[in-house]
Amino acid sequence: MAESSVLDVITSHFAQTLPFSPYVESILCVVFGLVLFGYVLDNYGFLDSREPPKLRSSFPLVGHVMGMGKRHTQFFDDLYKKNGMAIATLPMLGGKMYAVWDIALIQSGLKSKTMSFDAIMIQHAQGLLGLSNKSLKLSRDGMLADLMHVTKPILAGEALARINAQVLNHAAIVLNEIGTRKAYEIPDFYDWVQTTATVATTEALYGEANPFSRDKGLVDDVWSFEAGIRRLSLNILPSVTARHALHARERLVEAIAALFDETPDHKTELPDLTRRRLEVIRSHGITDSREAARVEVALLHGATVNTVPSLFWTLVHVFARPDLVATIRNEALPLVKFVSATPGGENEAHFPIKLLDTACPLLLSTYREVTRLANRAISTRWVMEDTLVSDAHGRQYLFRADTTVMMPATAHSSADVWGSDADEFQPQRFLDWKDKASRERHAAYMPFGGGKHLCPGRNLAKAEILGLAVALTLAFEMEDAASPGRPIRVPEIRAARMGQGVGKPVDLGTGKKLAVRFRTRKGWENIKWKFVL
Numbered sequence: 001m002a003e004s005s006v007l008d009v010i011t012s013h014f015a016q017t018l019p020f021s022p023y024v025e026s027i028l029c030v031v032f033g034l035v036l037f038g039y040v041l042d043n044y045g046f047l048d049s050r051e052p053p054k055l056r057s058s059f060p061l062v063g064h065v066m067g068m069g070k071r072h073t074q075f076f077d078d079l080y081k082k083n084g085m086a087i088a089t090l091p092m093l094g095g096k097m098y099a100v101w102d103i104a105l106i107q108s109g110l111k112s113k114t115m116s117f118d119a120i121m122i123q124h125a126q127g128l129l130g131l132s133n134k135s136l137k138l139s140r141d142g143m144l145a146d147l148m149h150v151t152k153p154i155l156a157g158e159a160l161a162r163i164n165a166q167v168l169n170h171a172a173i174v175l176n177e178i179g180t181r182k183a184y185e186i187p188d189f190y191d192w193v194q195t196t197a198t199v200a201t202t203e204a205l206y207g208e209a210n211p212f213s214r215d216k217g218l219v220d221d222v223w224s225f226e227a228g229i230r231r232l233s234l235n236i237l238p239s240v241t242a243r244h245a246l247h248a249r250e251r252l253v254e255a256i257a258a259l260f261d262e263t264p265d266h267k268t269e270l271p272d273l274t275r276r277r278l279e280v281i282r283s284h285g286i287t288d289s290r291e292a293a294r295v296e297v298a299l300l301h302g303a304t305v306n307t308v309p310s311l312f313w314t315l316v317h318v319f320a321r322p323d324l325v326a327t328i329r330n331e332a333l334p335l336v337k338f339v340s341a342t343p344g345g346e347n348e349a350h351f352p353i354k355l356l357d358t359a360c361p362l363l364l365s366t367y368r369e370v371t372r373l374a375n376r377a378i379s380t381r382w383v384m385e386d387t388l389v390s391d392a393h394g395r396q397y398l399f400r401a402d403t404t405v406m407m408p409a410t411a412h413s414s415a416d417v418w419g420s421d422a423d424e425f426q427p428q429r430f431l432d433w434k435d436k437a438s439r440e441r442h443a444a445y446m447p448f449g450g451g452k453h454l455c456p457g458r459n460l461a462k463a464e465i466l467g468l469a470v471a472l473t474l475a476f477e478m479e480d481a482a483s484p485g486r487p488i489r490v491p492e493i494r495a496a497r498m499g500q501g502v503g504k505p506v507d508l509g510t511g512k513k514l515a516v517r518f519r520t521r522k523g524w525e526n527i528k529w530k531f532v533l
């Protein structure tokens with residue numbers, strides 16, 4: 001018997017025997033029919049024998065979608081813990097999605113030329129950024145790729161060193177201000193880190209003209225927008241479903257567009273990164289500054305969304321451990337050069353940025369351990385044409401065209417890769433990482449994704465985080481404001497939301513705040529920080 005006639009018989013029988021009003025009965029029948037239809041699709045929907053094995057949810061049709069909605073990125077860790085599969089097809093909403101956990105298969109997927117990251121970004125761009133159809137077409141036809149071509153070299157080498165100096169010296173203004181006081185209480189440490197790091201990071205994008213350094217409201221807009229990106233990207237009546245985020249985004253667009261507007265008498269001096277990107281956008285035919293600003297809101301989001309929580313977790317993990325603070329101070333102090341800025345005037349502490357990568361091994365290892373534990377980035381790709389991926393034993397799986405592939409960094413907490421203490425924070429775990437860590441660990445550690453789309457901003461984020469950690473540990477003691485004299489505690493982390501790589505504190509937004517007190521260390525009063533090349 002055909003599936004539809006089985007359905008008809010069951011639903012009509014169901015309807016005749018129910019003790020409800022016809023209206024309720026019809027709704028129940030439709031729901032029952034949908035569930036049954038989903039069950040049939042989930043269980044008997046056609047799968048090529050080379051596709052990854054099916055992993056059904058106990059709720060047909062919507063179970064996996066509900067799981068993602070409820071558990072966010074943690075959903076993929078849960079599935080792996082429960083099923084231990086290397087790769088799976090997740091049936092959902094009458095379609096499917098692939099999930100990959102095996103490290104070799106992920107590497108194979110990241111290298112594939114037929115699995116696209118750009119397609120995923122473009123799918124969400126209209127709702128997320130409010131881009132016009134013309135801009136979407138231009139993005140698809142090469143603008144996005146051209147933007148990446150100019151972005152990557154500017155975030156590497158000498159050009160990056162100059163950006164790092166600018167970003168850190170801007171952050172130093174905040175530290176220098178705190179240093180003039182004996183003690184400085186911060187009622188909400190997450191908010192302080194968020195503001196300081198958002199302003200510092202936007203210095204890299206907008207330089208001297210940075211509107212975020214003058215307007216705290218705009219900084220808050222970055223995070224109101226971020227909080228609503230999932231609703232915005234759905235693009236279903238955003239003025240109702242994502243009102244707050246939509247308004248925040250439009251204020252960001254206005255602020256950035258003002259930097260791009262040129263008149264015969266006025267042209268804003270923009271840093272190379274944004275100037276070159278704007279040239280690309282204009283060369284593709286987008287002349288309206290507001291539309292160009294919409295494209296650049298994407299970079300603003302990418303540059304801040306994971307950098308801020310990564311800085312927060314690095315600072316709290318360091319300052320919660322007095323021994324670690326002491327060792328990092330021992331590493332960093334010999335690198336500082338004290339210089340008298342004016343004869344008889346203030347002292348400056350000069351710190352050479354390039355040494356951050358080589359001369360503070362425990363700090364670097366701590367940062368990597370933080371990113372291992374706090375980061376659950378998911379590399380998402382759209383399969384452009386049927387694609388084969390291979391595991392370490394040469395076994396191949398088929399990904400069908402027009403399907404999404406999720407490759408989560410679940411291996412960050414795998415005991416097979418990191419040992420039985422995989423869930424513990426071990427600051428020294430990444431010492432000698434480059435030379436001594438196994439190939440498996442290198443492949444499993446993917447906080448910045450990988451392949452062609454490996455995050456181009458990773459070294460900027462690293463310099464910003466390490467530089468601020470050095471300055472804060474050297475110049476200040478930090479204590480729990482609620483328990484003077486005691487180290488701060490590391491708050492519990494919540495699972496990163498879909499689209500985020502790094503989770504935030506569980507208590508964020510609940511009114512429970514981490515209050516800390518900085519005390520300027522003896523000898524560091526009135527010393528001004530300067531990060532040098």
Ligand code: HEM
Binds near residue numbers: 379453457
């Ligand atoms: C700790 C901070 C950061 C983390 C954890 C992070 C993580 C990531 C991840 C996981 C991806 C996706 C890679 C993939 O799917 O394979 C990505 C892409 C990207 N990130 Fe970052 N990121 C960080 C900081 C930054 C910064 C500071 C910038 C810019 C200044 C930036 C700009 C980008 C861009 C433009 C892409 C898209 C790359 C492409 O399309 O090829 N990120 N990042």
